[in-house]
Amino acid sequence: MKIISIANQKGGVGKTTTAVNLSTALAAVGRRVLLVDLDPQGNASTGVGVFEKQDRKGSYEVLCGLTKVSEVAIKTRITHLDLLLASPDLAGAEIELVEQSEREFFLKKAFSGCQNDYDYIIIDCPPTLGLLTLNALSASGSVLIPLQCEFYALDGLSRLIKTIHYAQSYLNPDLKLEGIVMTMYDKRSSLSDQVAQDAKKHFGGYVFDSIIPRNTKVSEAPSFGHPVLIYDVKSPGSMAYMKLAGELLTKHGVHA
Numbered sequence: 001m002k003i004i005s006i007a008n009q010k011g012g013v014g015k016t017t018t019a020v021n022l023s024t025a026l027a028a029v030g031r032r033v034l035l036v037d038l039d040p041q042g043n044a045s046t047g048v049g050v051f052e053k054q055d056r057k058g059s060y061e062v063l064c065g066l067t068k069v070s071e072v073a074i075k076t077r078i079t080h081l082d083l084l085l086a087s088p089d090l091a092g093a094e095i096e097l098v099e100q101s102e103r104e105f106f107l108k109k110a111f112s113g114c115q116n117d118y119d120y121i122i123i124d125c126p127p128t129l130g131l132l133t134l135n136a137l138s139a140s141g142s143v144l145i146p147l148q149c150e151f152y153a154l155d156g157l158s159r160l161i162k163t164i165h166y167a168q169s170y171l172n173p174d175l176k177l178e179g180i181v182m183t184m185y186d187k188r189s190s191l192s193d194q195v196a197q198d199a200k201k202h203f204g205g206y207v208f209d210s211i212i213p214r215n216t217k218v219s220e221a222p223s224f225g226h227p228v229l230i231y232d233v234k235s236p237g238s239m240a241y242m243k244l245a246g247e248l249l250t251k252h253g254v255h256a
């Protein structure tokens with residue numbers, strides 16, 4: 001089982017879109033996937049058509065050890081794709097965790113019970129570098145960073161890399177950088193190209209060849225509670241996420 005955090009403390013860069021659509025693309029080629037919504041905004045949950053209800057348990061309860069993954073994972077409409085939704089109490093989790101010892105390792109402990117149930121766990125992190133993201137990094141084998149093709153994209157990236165180094169030093173020596181995926185690429189804009197080139201210059205082979213284009217189908221899909229792969233499978237956004245999943249599987253030595 002591979003556990004991948006999708007993280008970047010910068011808001012609106014395509015973390016959730018990538019978590020939802022990469023999960024869907026991996027499920028579409030037969031991998032058993034658990035998508036974990038670790039962001040109190042709950043966008044990954046609604047993105048796969050699951051809406052919050054007051055009594056519904058999810059990532060908060062699993063994080064706190066109140067329940068097992070297998071008891072609260074929800075089957076989505078997509079075959080092979082389960083979800084741990086962002087339960088309402090997740091909003092207070094950062095504050096509650098501060099008081100606890102071993103506070104960065106709650107999620108790691110929770111996942112140890114479902115080693116055989118999934119091929120991939122994909123974690124959608126919130127746009128912060130607080131305890132939720134640290135729990136995700138402790139529990140993960142790797143971290144995938146979406147980088148939006150816009151002027152300030154590389155700003156703040158050094159803080160994220162520092163946090164990853166911190167996690168590697170103190171929480172999870174096995175944590176790897178899975179790669180950087182360029183999102184919302186606009187082929188008509190020279191700025192998009194410039195940012196993609198800068199990322200390649202800084203991070204070389206870590207930048208995925210698959211680039212996610214800016215595509216209205218991608219942004220429309222969540223309002224229908226669908227990943228873009230379900231909403232419009234032939235759209236450029238869908239194709240790009242399928243390609244990204246293929247690239248990831250090849251990297252992991254699996255042929256889709």
Ligand SMILES: Nc1ncnc2c1ncn2[C@@H]1O[C@H](COP(=O)(O)OP(=O)(O)OP(=O)(O)O)[C@@H](O)[C@H]1O
Nearest residue numbers: 011012013014015016017127184213214215218219
């Ligand atoms: N490839 C794309 N083409 C067009 N719109 C996109 C694309 N990727 C993401 N978006 C849109 O950009 C917005 C931000 O994307 P998303 O929610 O995935 O970012 P995020 O990093 O998860 O945000 P947050 O930091 O708030 O969690 C959303 O409205 C989404 O629909």
Ligand SMILES: [Mg+2]
Nearest residue numbers: 015016039043
């Ligand atoms: Mg998000």
